[in-house]
Amino acid sequence: MTRKVGRIRDVAREAGLSTATISRVMNGAGNVSPETRKRVLDACSKLNYLPHPAARALSTAKTRTIAAIIPTIEHSIYAKYIAAIEQVLADRGYSLVLAISGADEESELQDARKLLGMGAQAFILSGGAHSPDLVALLGERGVPFVFTSIWDADSDAPIVGYDNGALAARAVAYLAGKGHRDVAVLHGPIAESDRTSARRSGAMEAAGDAMNLRFIETSLDVEGGRRAVETLFAERRDATAILCFSDILALGGYFALTHLGLSAPDDVSIMGFDNLDWSASIVPGLTTIDLPARLMGANVGAQLVDHLEEGAPIVSTELDGAIVERGSVAALIA
Amino acid sequence: MTRKVGRIRDVAREAGLSTATISRVMNGAGNVSPETRKRVLDACSKLNYLPHPAARALSTAKTRTIAAIIPTIEHSIYAKYIAAIEQVLADRGYSLVLAISGADEESELQDARKLLGMGAQAFILSGGAHSPDLVALLGERGVPFVFTSIWDADSDAPIVGYDNGALAARAVAYLAGKGHRDVAVLHGPIAESDRTSARRSGAMEAAGDAMNLRFIETSLDVEGGRRAVETLFAERRDATAILCFSDILALGGYFALTHLGLSAPDDVSIMGFDNLDWSASIVPGLTTIDLPARLMGANVGAQLVDHLEEGAPIVSTELDGAIVERGSVAALIA
């Protein structure tokens, strides 16, 4: 088992310098003469030297690694968000370790333990429903964490996200403004997501007595949306609009209509939630709520790095969504 | 700066034992008496002890971390694949560090350096186009790596994937069998993916002189598919079938047809590639090539862990795709 790569002392010997000097140039410390630096660099490339990560981490107590635990990556809103996080972290020389918990608090806790044991210096969590043990674990160890994809002004834990309830309320108000009174609201499994229930509550509040909302829970995928809309129309057809708590569901709705020989927005209006990449490209363009997934990822990532590097405080920040009007919602003529 | 958590020697003191014994129980070594083990465990939970990852890694030269570098995560075929990898790794107590290179060899190399410096013990790479420096870097350090999403029987490097050319050829043959002679082939940027060019070559070969293939490069998203099909039909309409090298493009094609007042498969047949989750749910169901993304992820993950843990050899394995017949391709009546 011969060594495959040089260690710092080999480089030191090769360059005729001390390990401290090698360390200095490897870490970009300024106090090294140009010639010395060059000598070191030459020796490094000659020996194909790269600092041993664990040794470095042991000395500095820094791994430059941040963990994100998400319920799933197979929903593109999470993919966008993760991509944004990875980008900021990479720009700052940090790495992203990813765990997918399947929206289960217990496995999320397990994941966190594993990631902690792997050297994660900070955690990005999704939603607000977590095992108390998780929060305790992180708290005791002084490992910073932030919740995302939700907003709660009263939370004592740092949050970077958007107010799902308020956004859903805005969607309902928008539909109301277009004259819709009877709307079917499609959403994924309530039990799996506090974001979904927040949206539901927000929608209910906004509707009040003036509107007639009909909530339909289905699986959070195209098939779920399709089935829900087909069922809806098979039973009776009192809804003039369908509000989907995910564009994914709305896409399924489009095909259900196609299948039924109907179309949006003439026969029924459809509104989404997410503003996924393709929602502008489908026909008709999907009117939806733009969620700042990318911005959210960039924000948490940057805040966490700043915090780790310079001790900057992590400030909870509410990001705003926005209604994107396209062609799938029509005004109802009274 | 007071210590937030106990170290191994605190646990040793608390339990009235040596650090060696603590280490033994933490690592599940068998040679510890039950009572001693219990004493240790109690002390651990009392002090909220968790081994220091860097110290452990320094001692064992193991981080239990595997890196994956992918071109993008915003294409669900990658999301599926990553999800599968994460799942196996998590089951085996490993963590996944993710880097997104944007299909650029240079930034992929940078990413690899960073991940190496973070402690990644093995690499999962996408495609076969990589900087020679990357391969050299990994080779010199004895860090195992495997290429995925491609197949090349002659490669000396380990590969787990599928033969894009052969699969594309199969798709073309299928279309030929249905009587199609003029087919438009939609694909993403050739420069960004050797998988795309492999599919293109495979399709050309399969077509030979018997068929008239017309390749159209567009952006790899719904919008790209939509635009391409709209343009195609605006110019002239000689194609009886459209073969899309991604279901994503096919989805765009569906909407282009809707927009043009046409529909599949009556006016034109459409065939995809990927078999994404929703491809069965759209109307008509998309006939496509099922890519074993999930299986591929599980396979590489497992092989790499086995290799790291038990020195098992990494064996290149070709995974098979399959044509999934649904309703979007019609037989041409001569």
Add this chain to the structure above:
DNA sequence: CTGTTAGCGCATTCAG
């Protein structure tokens, strides 16, 4: 500007 020295926290011989 550069070298010396002392740990970082743990796993691991080797004794007993």
Add this chain to the structure above:
DNA sequence: CTGAATGCGCTAACAG
């Protein structure tokens, strides 16, 4: 079955 001693590779004072 348990303890004492050693070193993993590097960074960070502290000297010079």
